Amino acid sequence: xxxxxxxSHVPDTTSKINFTNNNETFDTNGVQFVINPYDEFCLTxxxxxxxxxxxxxxxxxxxEANTEPTLRKALAIGxxxxxxxxVNPTDGFLVAKELAAIVKDGGYDVVxxxxxxxxxxxxxxxxxxxSLTDFNFVNGCVGLEVEGDNVxxxxxxxxxxxxxxxxxxxxxxxxxxxxxxxxxxxxxxRGIMMARKKPLQVKEATDSNAKTSTQSFEKPAPKGAxxxxxxxxxxxLISLLxxxxxxx
Numbered sequence: 001x002x003x004x005x006x007x008s009h010v011p012d013t014t015s016k017i018n019f020t021n022n023n024e025t026f027d028t029n030g031v032q033f034v035i036n037p038y039d040e041f042c043l044t045x046x047x048x049x050x051x052x053x054x055x056x057x058x059x060x061x062x063x064e065a066n067t068e069p070t071l072r073k074a075l076a077i078g079x080x081x082x083x084x085x086x087v088n089p090t091d092g093f094l095v096a097k098e099l100a101a102i103v104k105d106g107g108y109d110v111v112x113x114x115x116x117x118x119x120x121x122x123x124x125x126x127x128x129x130x131s132l133t134d135f136n137f138v139n140g141c142v143g144l145e146v147e148g149d150n151v152x153x154x155x156x157x158x159x160x161x162x163x164x165x166x167x168x169x170x171x172x173x174x175x176x177x178x179x180x181x182x183x184x185x186x187x188x189x190r191g192i193m194m195a196r197k198k199p200l201q202v203k204e205a206t207d208s209n210a211k212t213s214t215q216s217f218e219k220p221a222p223k224g225a226x227x228x229x230x231x232x233x234x235x236x237l238i239s240l241l242x243x244x245x246x247x248x
Contacts, residue, residue: 003050005039008061011032015032045144045178053146058080060083060084062085064086086204093124096132101206103133115140115175138164142175151168156177
């Protein structure tokens with residue numbers, strides 16, 4: 001079984017976010033980048049298939065040279081090889097098209113990708129990738145088993161989980177639950193040293209023309225001041241909840 005894990009290069013969620021150029025450009029100065037958390041869950045599940053069923057695991061990123069340390073971390077976790085498509089990923093459809101070209105060229109059976117990236121939260125790429133490759137698709141996946149060509153997946157729905165049966169090839173949009181946080185792997189020294197010798201292939205984009213562009217960024221409005229109400233003044237509390245907070 002050949003598995004492709006899509007890796008997004010995203011800011012650490014503890015990073016302080018700023019914008020430059022009249023709020024048109026994301027300021028990367030001082031920002032630490034990591035593997036997208038949803039993708040890391042998927043990579044950990046792929047490693048289970050590698051160890052238990054002898055699968056091969058390739059990681060892929062659509063991005064420029066600054067994303068290679070993130071790919072090297074994925075290799076240190078245990079992926080066999082890596083591919084970087086050399087283009088600035090400014091548009092979800094552009095990313096999906098480039099990933100589709102990699103999938104078709106590589107003959108992969110299972111494509112694992114986080115259901116969304118933790119930076120822009122677009123939730124677009126896995127679905128578009130499945131459409132472009134004509135693969136079966138399960139999104140919001142919290143459980144995955146593969147036996148031969150048969151796939152059993154559990155996906156999160158409103159009010160519970162749904163179990164679906166389908167076949168390979170398949171694109172999975174994964175999230176926490178496909179593995180748990182305690183199962184995530186921290187690269188050890190041996191893995192880091194081996195990652196330096198594993199192949200990382202750079203491919204040029206098939207089409208670098210994005211269909212959309214960012215016009216501006218805007219931070220959320222700062223939180224308002226806290227109003228303290230005396231415990232004996234219930235009328236004022238009710239008035240504030242009704243007229244200002246509008247929750248009653």
